Amino acid sequence: MGQGTGSVELPGREGLRAVNTNSLGPTHRKTEEQHRREICTAGKWMYERGFIVACEGNISVRLDEGRILTTPTCMNKGMLEPHDLVVTSLEGRQLAGERKFSSEIAMHLLFYSMRPDVNAICHAHPPTATGFAAAGRALDQALLPEVIIGLGQIPLVRYATPGTPELSAALEPFVPHYDALLLANHGAVTCGPDLLTAFYRMETIEHFAKILLSAELAGDPVLLSSREVAKLMAARARYFVTPPPGGGAELPETSDSGDSSRDHVSLTRSELGALIDEAVRKDRARR
């Protein structure tokens, strides 16, 4: 089946009507029917690109102030029809749809409640990025200009059982400051002002993970310096990148991150011995 070409071979007329967009629009102002079709398209893309298999992953969009449209549980997200989707309240109460929503909706609702700028969420298990998450590694290296401009870095959220309040608690400190997160031993979650942006961010995470892995296989990845990172951060406005409203995101690790020479002192063995002796003497005198 073709992808991203605008025309898809589908088995019948009905299928053709159901998935006739094969694209996502760059803004969020759409009818509910358009949002339904776009979620099906994004699910298809995630499945075709191998970001999810079987019934994994979930996608949602904010329909209005009180309603979220989301994918159902126990269905392949690459084979959804618009009527399979479920509408919930911001508190996670089902408002419409015959199927049941995923327990992972709690993660989506956390973003919607903390981030008024967020209108769409993608959650998937892209294999290379999830490999880093399963190895306990964040994607926080200053390696690629596009990733630094677009996302800063992708931190690793500590493991908690999917779909539980513990996972929401682990995510909470990161949500105001980042648009893309790795979930330890689980996968990745991205958000955006619209579904296309959230999807692109998921693609970027996996692409970055693949390149980092290749760089590590090819040799030692050469990180950019903090000066280069500062230049890229300053260029964000030029690329129409709006950083998360919470600010305060940590910058990626640079070639000179460990170079805190101003904080380092060097001592000879005898100078160190004298310092220890003095500290011990002071401590004895205090008793």
Ligand SMILES: [Zn+2]
């Ligand atoms: Zn998951």
